[in-house]
Amino acid sequence: xxxxxxxxxxxxxxxxxxxxxxxxxxxxxxxxxxxxxxxxxxxxxxxxxxxxxxxxxxxxxxxxxxxxxxxxxxxxxxxxxxxxxxxxxxxxxxxxxxxxxxxxxxxxxxxxxxxxxxxxxxxxxxxxxxxxxxxxxxxxxxxxxxxxxxxxxxxxxxxxxxxxxxxxxxxxxxxxxxxxxxxxxxxxxx
Amino acid sequence: xxxxxxxxxxxxxxxxxxxxxxxxxxxxxxxxxxxxxxxxxxxxxxxxxxxxxxxxxxxxxxxxxxxxxxxxxxxxxxxxxxxxxxxxxxxxxxxxxxxxxxxxxxxxxxxxxxxxxxxxxxxxxxxxxxxxxxxxxxxxxxxxxxxxxxxxxxxxxxxxxxxxxxxxxxxxxxxxxxxxxxxxxxxxxxxxxxxxxxxxxxxxxxxxxxxxxxxxxxxxxxxxxxxxxxxxxxxxxxxxxxxxxxxxxxxxxxxxxxxxxxxxxxxxxxxxxxxxxxxxxxxxxxxxxxxxxxxxxxxxxxxxxxxxxxxxxxxxxxxxxxxxxxxxxxxxxxxxxxxxxxxxxxxxxxxxxxxxxxxxxxxxxxxxxxxxxxxxxxxxxxxxxxxxxxxxxxxxxxxxxxxxxxxxxxxxxxxxxxxxxxxxxxxxxxxxxxxxxxxxxxxxxxxxxxxxxxxxxxxxxxxxxxxxxxxxxxxxxxxxxxxxxxxxxxxxxxxxxxxxxxxxxxxxxxxxxxxxxxxxxxxxxxxxxxxxxxxxxxxxxxxxxxxxxxxxxxxxxxxxxxxxxxxxxxxxxxxxxxxxxxxxxxxxxxxxxxxxxxxxxxxxxxxxxxxxxxxxxxxxxxxxxxxxxxxxxxxxxxxxxxxxxxxxxxxxxxxxxxxxxxxxxxxxxxxxxxxxxxxxxxxxxxxx
Numbered sequence: 001x002x003x004x005x006x007x008x009x010x011x012x013x014x015x016x017x018x019x020x021x022x023x024x025x026x027x028x029x030x031x032x033x034x035x036x037x038x039x040x041x042x043x044x045x046x047x048x049x050x051x052x053x054x055x056x057x058x059x060x061x062x063x064x065x066x067x068x069x070x071x072x073x074x075x076x077x078x079x080x081x082x083x084x085x086x087x088x089x090x091x092x093x094x095x096x097x098x099x100x101x102x103x104x105x106x107x108x109x110x111x112x113x114x115x116x117x118x119x120x121x122x123x124x125x126x127x128x129x130x131x132x133x134x135x136x137x138x139x140x141x142x143x144x145x146x147x148x149x150x151x152x153x154x155x156x157x158x159x160x161x162x163x164x165x166x167x168x169x170x171x172x173x174x175x176x177x178x179x180x181x182x183x184x185x186x187x188x189x190x
Numbered sequence: 191x192x193x194x195x196x197x198x199x200x201x202x203x204x205x206x207x208x209x210x211x212x213x214x215x216x217x218x219x220x221x222x223x224x225x226x227x228x229x230x231x232x233x234x235x236x237x238x239x240x241x242x243x244x245x246x247x248x249x250x251x252x253x254x255x256x257x258x259x260x261x262x263x264x265x266x267x268x269x270x271x272x273x274x275x276x277x278x279x280x281x282x283x284x285x286x287x288x289x290x291x292x293x294x295x296x297x298x299x300x301x302x303x304x305x306x307x308x309x310x311x312x313x314x315x316x317x318x319x320x321x322x323x324x325x326x327x328x329x330x331x332x333x334x335x336x337x338x339x340x341x342x343x344x345x346x347x348x349x350x351x352x353x354x355x356x357x358x359x360x361x362x363x364x365x366x367x368x369x370x371x372x373x374x375x376x377x378x379x380x381x382x383x384x385x386x387x388x389x390x391x392x393x394x395x396x397x398x399x400x401x402x403x404x405x406x407x408x409x410x411x412x413x414x415x416x417x418x419x420x421x422x423x424x425x426x427x428x429x430x431x432x433x434x435x436x437x438x439x440x441x442x443x444x445x446x447x448x449x450x451x452x453x454x455x456x457x458x459x460x461x462x463x464x465x466x467x468x469x470x471x472x473x474x475x476x477x478x479x480x481x482x483x484x485x486x487x488x489x490x491x492x493x494x495x496x497x498x499x500x501x502x503x504x505x506x507x508x509x510x511x512x513x514x515x516x517x518x519x520x521x522x523x524x525x526x527x528x529x530x531x532x533x534x535x536x537x538x539x540x541x542x543x544x545x546x547x548x549x550x551x552x553x554x555x556x557x558x559x560x561x562x563x564x565x566x567x568x569x570x571x572x573x574x575x576x577x578x579x580x581x582x583x584x585x586x587x588x589x590x591x592x593x594x595x596x597x598x599x600x601x602x603x604x605x606x607x608x609x610x611x612x613x614x615x616x617x618x619x620x621x622x623x624x625x626x627x628x629x630x631x632x633x634x635x636x637x638x639x640x641x642x643x644x645x646x647x648x649x650x651x652x653x654x655x656x657x658x659x660x661x662x663x664x665x666x667x668x669x670x671x672x673x674x675x676x677x678x679x680x681x682x683x684x685x686x687x688x689x690x691x692x693x694x695x696x697x698x699x700x701x702x703x704x705x706x707x708x709x710x711x712x713x714x715x716x717x718x719x720x721x722x723x724x725x726x727x728x729x730x731x732x733x734x735x736x737x738x739x740x741x742x743x744x745x746x747x748x749x750x751x752x753x754x755x756x757x758x759x760x761x762x763x764x765x766x767x768x769x770x771x772x773x774x775x776x777x778x779x780x781x782x783x784x785x786x787x788x789x790x791x792x793x794x795x796x797x798x799x800x801x802x803x804x805x806x807x808x809x810x811x812x813x814x815x816x817x818x819x820x821x822x823x824x825x826x827x828x829x830x831x832x833x834x835x836x837x838x839x840x841x842x843x844x845x846x847x848x849x850x851x852x853x854x855x856x857x858x859x860x861x862x863x864x865x866x867x868x869x870x871x872x873x874x875x876x877x878x
Contacts, residue, residue: 012246012291033291042290047212048205050414052364053447057806060364088205097203105199108774112644113202114364114414120203150818158813161806163364163415164644165781166774167817 017081021046022090030077037061037072040087048088048117052161059160062118063087069125088117091124099180100124103173111164119160123174126156127181148178193770194663197649198412198642207412210368210384211444218370219248220290221433221443222297224283225452226275229309229799230518233273233282237301241285244299246292249436252283252300256432260400265488266453266521267398269428275304276488277520278799279452281425286433286441309518311799313484315353315461320482320513326494327528328683334500334566337507339465342476346467350543354464354536355866358792358801359457360809361525363643365414366447367454371430372440378405379431382442384413386421387680389639392673394423399431411671413643417782418524419455420643421682426453451804455523456792458483458493462536467507472548472555474505479537481512486521490514493522494529498614498846499537501734504561518799524682526782527842530615531849535786535867538611538850542857551594552610552854553584553738564732572831575762576612576736582825583760584610587740597861604744606755607859611850613737613761617838618685621722623676624693626655626701628710633665636697640670640690641681645841646771647690653767654691654835658698668694676718684735684839687767688832693721695834731831735838737761739780739851745859750875752788752856756819757848762827764838772840776822779844784820785812786845787852791868 013032018025021044030039035054040046040063049072052060056074063072064086072085091098100123103109110116126148135142138155146152153174154167162170201207226233236252251257256270269281283300287293310319322332343349370382379401385391388408396406413420426445434441445454460483467476479499485491496510525531545552557577563570584590592608593599599606624638636655642648648668656663669675670690679689696719704717742755759780766772789810792801803809822844829836849867857863862877 012289031289031291033295034289038290041212045214046205047208050209050365051211051444052366053806055447055805055807057447058364088203092204097200101203104203105195108196108770110196110199110202110644111646111771111774111778112364112413112415113198113207114209114644116202117205154814154817158815161364161811161813163362163417163782163811164774165778165812165817165820167781167812167814168777168820169774170814 015078017078019080020084022086032078034077035073036075036077036080039077040072046087046089050114050117052115059122060115060118062121062160064121064125069122088120091120100177103176107169107173107176109169109173110166115160115162119162119170122157122160123177126174127178148175150175192653192768194649194653194768196646196771197652209365209412209414210370210382210410211442213370213382215370215372215440218440218442219286219288219437220293221284221286221430221441222293223281223429223449224297224300224302225449226278226280226282228275228304228306229278229311231275231304231306233275233302234305235303236283240299241296244292244296246288247285247296248288248439249286249433250283250300251432251436259398262394262397264422266425267423267428269425269432277452277486277518279520281429281453284429284433286437309799311517311519311794312796313459313461313515313517315482317515319515323490323492323512323514326492326512330494330497333511335509336566339476339478339507339509342507343465343467343478346475347470348468348472348544348548350466350540350547352464352540352543352865354462354539356460356532356535357867358459358794359525359786359790360451360792361417361419361455362809362811363415363417363419366444366450367420367424367426368444369427369430370440370442371434373434378407380407380409381427382409383427384420385410385423386413386416386641386643386682388641388671388673389677390680391423391427395427395431398428406673408673410641413641416643417526418528418682421524421680424454447806448804451792451801452520455521457525457528458522460495460532462495464536464540466540466544468544468548470548472544472550472558474503474559476507477503477505479510483512483514484517484519484522485514486519487516489521491522495533498530498533500566501564501614502537502612503559504565519794520800526779527615527846530846534614534846535849538847539853539865542609542854543863553580553589556580556612567732569730569732572731572733573827573829574736575825575827578825579736579738579760579762583738583740583758587758589740596858603746603748605747605859606742606744607855608740608742609851609854609858610738610740611847611854613739613843613847615684615735615839615843615846617688617733617735617832618683619692619725619728619833620679620685620689621725622678622689622693623718623720624697625676625716625718626697627714627716628701628705629714630710630712633667634659634661635667635669636694637669637675638690638693639673639675639678640686642670643681645681645686645775646768647681647686649771650687650767651690651694655694655698658695659702684841688837688839691835691837692724692833693719696721729831733832735761735763735843737843737847739847741851741855743852743855743859745856747878750871750878752869752874754784754818754852759822759844761822761824761843763824763840763843764827764829764832765836766824767835767837773822775840776844777820779842780820780822780848781812781817783845783848784816784852786867787849788868
């Protein structure tokens, strides 16, 4: 790679964008090379989202981007002008832990805690995806609503690495949160 | 049994627990590093002009012009002190810039020229450079011998003679090795750093920069895993501090995942020959365990792979040995149970081979070879409940009535089988200090420079202090993770809780003595403890934790894929302080053992040096769907010869023996003995 061609020309290009982060409008000037993850962590001080690999391989940076889980390290911030972003900091509404967060503590679904924000955002999205009837590769009958059993949960959570090996706790936590999620939904329906 | 939720749980699930990179430090700049792209040679020129001219670049350092550092034993910390390239991927230059993006661009613009030399990067059992190190990690004899092992082996009725290979493996904690460095006005250095021991990191970095130990302040309350790789300071701490001095600004540096593979340590590959000689009933007469490993030219690290063989089974004739070769490779270091992990894969697979050869059940074979004293030292065990673990595990796993015939249980495309292996890990105790303070409001604060890298140390120490103070755990606050706190040893060798807990108990006892049941005065009362003398004065016992692991696998005969259907570990590790976090430690270790068995392997590029696979897409660790049913439990063990809590370490034993249990199950399923890890489809399928 001949980088000499670039010397003197590699000046940062800035762009003004707006993000809605955890319900709050944020106007930002971003380096067009900056990932959404780095903008969240370095510019907005939202360091809950973690950088484990910076290549979309570990899931520690998972956030909810326009309602769906995404690796924020693979998203260039400039490409998401106007997007709605929910990070781990936005999961506990008004300081009250979400059922997923509570279940993670109860089931000891983490050790070092570094993958945890990504796991929590993923788990939150998994509940939503299942509720929408989205199948996974282990769903036996793709025409019916998937039931979040252990096989479904572990499949759907496999994009989030945990080197401490807290997977049994993670599966138990998501199972517990899914149950509460369904109960709440049923109560609401009733 | 005590069950306490992780005390920092709320911070960790709300994203407010701060890890090193995340401290808001005024004026902080960003670093990026340049790695050598030859495996051996000299740097002849470093052109930093383009990098320096890039707007926003604050400083550029390289191995041809960096300031001098004080020499320390770990050559990896002599950053930029020589133009010599010792391995591909070694840091040769670094930049600091206003933003992360600019730092990375500037690092890309640094042009390094080399005079390359031919490199030697492949470990071989017949390497001419093999030598006998003076000791193996941390201070064990390199070789041991009793009786006539060769003669006894040759004369044995049943013999196993096999060579086992384990690959290089990388710790890969989820949090990269990270440092934020700031030079303070008084000449002191503050490091927000990701490590397993603020005290030893501070002491070492102080030496590197010629400072007093109290002039380096290490802050690391939350650490995103380490598994040994953060047990000693890595080059990132030196790099950040050097750049901060050059840039006259605080600097932060997280080693990118791809750069971690060369610069933050790994488990050495091993080649292990084991010979077991037994009588017709499987009673061992000879055990020989000869190990070959690699280290780098920068620093000698001699993994103690044969040391568990000195502990496990009785046999009157025995030998262990370790040989190293210095290669032009990155420096290996600690990775979860260094020594025991690869060593017990070899020994426990060999024991399974002996069970097959002697026609003895593998659980029974181990019970038959149970020693009444530590075999090599002759010391009494402080406690040893391997047999209880084997029996309890066999019972719960449903081992009884197992058909030993390999390769006969097939359903559709799947062959199934079960395997067992033993686990062991030493129970270390190191000196530590701690203070305990009673406040007038009825609460207590315990302080020491312990580290919680995910082990649950903060939670365990809270319970230990509460018990010693006869207080409610909710009234005890434990402050750890900073070198300005009372000095404490590294979170390593599974000795953290034992070592720190002893100091906490002693400080709490001293505090209770000072309070003497009276009211706490307005200013509070504080007491401190230092366990140096207590640790020195321990009686001679062989102190080890033991365990038994059982695995069931299913092997797809068409693809060669191995899936672990279930795993059960039963451990005897002294008193378990907190069942909740302890179970996670055991299961976590077993899960890493599953990775070792089936997927983890760092492949050396024989032509160019360094590891070919340098990210998490190519270095596979277990994911959620790989871990179907992994369970851990323990037997109650009361041991008065350990420490005031009666604990043995639990952070590492879970990985020990796990890979052998799986490999033995693969043999039972398929009849194929895979002696080289990991057991990938590429290794297994051609033999099915």
